[in-house]
Amino acid sequence: MTALSGTIPVFASLEGAPIALKAWILGMLENMGMPEPFLMLVSIQLSILGFFSVFLLLFVLASWFERKILARIQNRRGPNRVGPAGLLQPIADGIKMLTKEDIVPVAADKVLHACAPVLIILPAFLAMAILPYGKNMTPVELEVGILLFFAVSTATELAVFMAGWASLNKFSMLGAMRAVAQILSYELPLILAATSVVMITGSLSLTAMVEAQGGYLLGILPNWHVFTPWGFAAFAMFFISALAESNRTPFDLPEGESELVAGHMTEYSGFKYALFFISEYLGLYVVCGFAVALFLGGWQAPLPFLTFIPSWIWFFAKILCLVFVAMWIRGTFPRVRVDHLMNFAWKFVIPLGVMVLVSAAVWHLAGRGPLGWILSLPPLLIPYWLMARAYGRNYDAGGRVYRFAE
């Protein structure tokens, strides 16, 4: 135990490390005679610098991570030539993207073509501002945190449309229409899942939501939202719509289309294409960040005696787990067809979303205890079972029995 106890003070000091660092720099600047408004400006810049560099590092990690995971799933070794175990591979990709010629089609609408990739990265960066990275480590303490995320993520639809419209070619037009329809129809379940959490915590701000998930039930089980019946259903819905929002398999219809070439990104090359690529991964990280903040107890440690590990490590560990699950799904499932995608959203996920709200209300009114559990399960399970049966009636889901001839 001595080794462990030795490390506790070290970890404890790590807990507030980022805040202490920022305070130390500000203090140093202050006694260098920096006037007041500039100090405020510098403190904002420092926090931006903080999470901005962490996320870009995560992006670099993500592209290497994805290749390695997909490779290992497919019994391959994955990139190991460039740098130790292929770690410099993303940097090599970055250089390749930077040096590639940026071809803009002649007939394209230059203005829109240029600002589409910029607009598609915007929401990811803006939404980073309100993520609760650690105990009192939220860059912008907004009272309406979750609302900013939804307001800003509508910009992706506009950017995708602009990309599709500006490249003026048949494939990107069809791809853009499909992408906008997909993102739009999966925005609704995202909002429904989030409102159920807002209803339970009573406030829109993310830090309040994470605090509401503190504390441990009978010493072991952390009372995260995901361990409640409505919370689990809402988390599943949130994660599925998150995959659809960021065009990940099995919903990578717009750009992974084997028959429509590359959807709205057909006419992009060079660093503009890299921006789309970065926006996809950052979007995935941010949405997983929100899923963690809303359902998996943000920076809360899963077990009481583990709280000595700093809170922001928990936050990023949970994000990486969710991203791993997303990549694991990418390695397994084929793509869904467009009309199945739409049917699934409008006929299955949104009605279930409304039922989640009902079940959350029942859970809250029934006192959040075991009684809450018993009462809030039926409004979820009955409609799920009914709809699943209706949805699967015209397919023989269990596979067919075949006859043989001699």
Place this chain on the structure above:
Amino acid sequence: MGITAKNFIASYTKPESLITEEYPEEKPKLPENNRNFPFLVFDDDPDAGLRCVSCKICERECPPQCIYIVQERDENGRPVKQPKVFDIDISVCMSCQICVEVCPFDAIKMDQEYELSSLDRFDPLIHDRQRLSKSNEYYHSIHPAEAAAVDAVLAEKAARKAGNKKAADNES
């Protein structure tokens, strides 16, 4: 999902499930019957010991017609059982080893060398006689069983020829 998980974990626990072969470091070991482009066998001396007697059967039988033979002529023009020019255009050859099958003198066999890339599309891909001819020992090294069988047949044929030459001597 379970299957992909199993394979993911297996790739770390069971190293042999990884099928990537690091080519430049680990060279693939070729089975004995493997065949690439043909080569000419010579017994001991590259020029005189060449088994090929330029009978041009392989040139006729080769489906894509990629072999080109010119017969040697001695000083006063009589044909000699030696190929002066024996070119194989390996950009046309599809290594189907029909030439090996039809050659009555076991003069041409299939090689196993596969690193033959060159910078120029034309001349380096036309292997001339000098580059094609390789020793019988090399033949034994790449196709041991087959080489042994061929040697046995040649030895027995030589013995029979020596036998009936001796018979012809003591007859005369």
Place this chain on the structure above:
Amino acid sequence: MNALSTESIAARVREAVPEAEVELIPNKGPSGQDSLLIGAAKAVEIAAFLRDDPELRFDYASNVTGVDWPERVVKERVTATEEVDGETKEGKKVVETKIPGFLEAVYHLYSMERKHGPLVVRLRTGDRENNVTLPSLTPVYRGAEFQEREVYDLYGIRFDGHPDLRRLLMWENFADYPMRKDYTPPDDYEYEPTPHDAVLEKAKRHQADDGCGKGDPA
């Protein structure tokens, strides 16, 4: 291998389709697959009968292909008696008979229902230049559609009644028919050093008359 022999099929066809010209062509090889030559006039009717007759049920056109028979001079040694200055003499004489050339479409029909073997049906065109039309059997056997297009593309037999007769493999304005025996491929392929001198001369000759060699289709 076929349950009922070709002769009995021919007999059934003659009595089923009134004035059908059906002729049996024996197969000299050991494979024993004799074929039926049917006249072009009643071809579609005969095919429909072969497919729908409950006894025969040839419902599957496995293979449709073309064969090119150019004019052949057949020399036979025949003993002919002829008047040579007054008296008749028995003498071996080589008689050259010229058989006119024609194009042929061969259909291999099978029965999936009754599982009996190939009935080889042949249709012959008038000659090889202008009278090259044959009735298409695609209305009877839908499977023959692409194969008849290929025969039209490679042999030049024009099938009337075919829903969409276009060239299958070559491009639209390719004028020649590549699989005919008298087809000479164009020699305008790009020059490439090769050990075969014959190929080199051909390419040089082609380059000599600056690229519009006689075989050039355009």
Place this chain on the structure above:
Amino acid sequence: MNATAYILLGILLIASGTGAAVLRNPVHSGLSAVVAFVTLGMLHMALGAQFIGFVQLLVYIGAVAILAVFAILLTRPEASHLPCLRPLRRAVAGAVTAGLVLAALLIAIFRSPSLNREPGPVAEAPVAEIGELLMTTHLLPLQTIGVLLTAALIGAVLFASTNHS
């Protein structure tokens, strides 16, 4: 510092508003309308009403702008053949109407008594309070709007599905 923010946002708002009206290419004018909505949202936030600001962003960009853009996308109007008066007469007509409207506004503002009163304390409106108000005093209008929107949605779906089958 707030004053400079207001001036900047004001200029941006006016510029993107006129852009939306004047630009020839329909897509460009649609997108400059979007810029106008964003600046309006930012104005709200500058005033401290974050909830209204984000709802403005969410509703206008999320729904109205996409609606406009889809309309442009599906009808694909070519920029060239939009009906318009001859350039000279159009400029004069535009200036006259703008001047009249401006004059009417200015007169109304300067004559109204409220202009020279001291601005009251900024009402602190936390989100929870807005929720309370919506659910208690303004419940009826909220529900009617809800019913109206659902009717519109169903109408749209019916309208769209009939002409395709």
Place this chain on the structure above:
Amino acid sequence: MNPPSETGSPSPNPAESPRYRTAGYDSDAQLLEVSLGPQHPSTHGVFRMNVALDGEDVVKLKPVFGYLHRNHEQIAEQVSYLGSMPYTDRLDYFCSLSNNWAYAAAVEKLAGIDVPERAEYIRVITSELTRLVNHTSFLGFMLSDMGAWGTVLMYAFREREKILDLFESLTGSRMMGNYMRFGGCRCDLPPGWLEQARKVVDGYPAFLDEMESLIATNEIVISRTQRIGRLPADKAVNGSMTGPCLRASGVNYDIRKVDRYGIYDRFEFRVPLGDHGDCYDRLMIRFLEMRETLKILRPALRDIPEGPVMDPKARQRNLRPPEGEAYARVEAPKGELGFYLISDASDKPYRYRVRPPSLINLTLLEDLCLGEKIADVMVILGTIDIVLGEVDR
């Protein structure tokens, strides 16, 4: 060479054939003319389809061939019988050994050569191993057409490599076997080959179970393949569809059972039949056929007799079969592969015709795709399983 255009040529009836269903769609709806291929991620080679789309639904689909046409038949008529044996590997380059067997069977029927016992066993073993290779890679391509890039393809190729190593040690080359001759096989099995083959065959059921649990009950695969591209039995027979696609429509026609060629009547194996004839059936029929193939391979590998591999009096080099013609066919993994040879007693065939199952199975591609979604065209084309080397010859 100017690219082939699909507009009407001076053919007798250039009018649009009535089969295209443009009635149901209002004509002013802009039909989006899309040309899928020839450079396309999932068309199994250089194959182009001109598709007219109304929104998502396919209204017209015209396949265009000829990009890989090298007039294999004309070459065969200028080369000796033995000379065109290596060319048959290049027809359907996934199953070179069953192509060899079909050509060898045709020449044997033409010249009346018989085959020793051991060669018959080797032919059955190699051609059934080729069927395993073909159906396994079919699964891999099928899933990557549907969007699961790589995963199933890698599993399929891992198994395929094991069998290709067997072929390499037997015939000398992984894909281009050129192994069978008229009257037997070129060389005998190398030592230790049979044990290696038995090990591969014994390891196969585990792979099939893993694949089946990954694909057969996967909801997305089910929703993308069931009730798509339905082919009724009578239309399949009339359209000369052969192979697994025909049996998926419920027609019991397997040439190994009908013609009883080779020694197939010694092995008891069953022929799986589907009921609906849609993409899901075609996918599952190949799974079941692989299991039946294993039932053939195990006894074949167990009791293969000793003895000569080549009929001693069979001549390879200047074989001059007697005048006549012969049509022989084999149940290749893709369908009925037939060779029609006419000989005029010279050492070159007078007429050499290949009956390509891939091309003839494509006749009904258009009927299957009319009315389906654009995303399904790829799935339907995938289930028909074509290889362009055989389509264009």
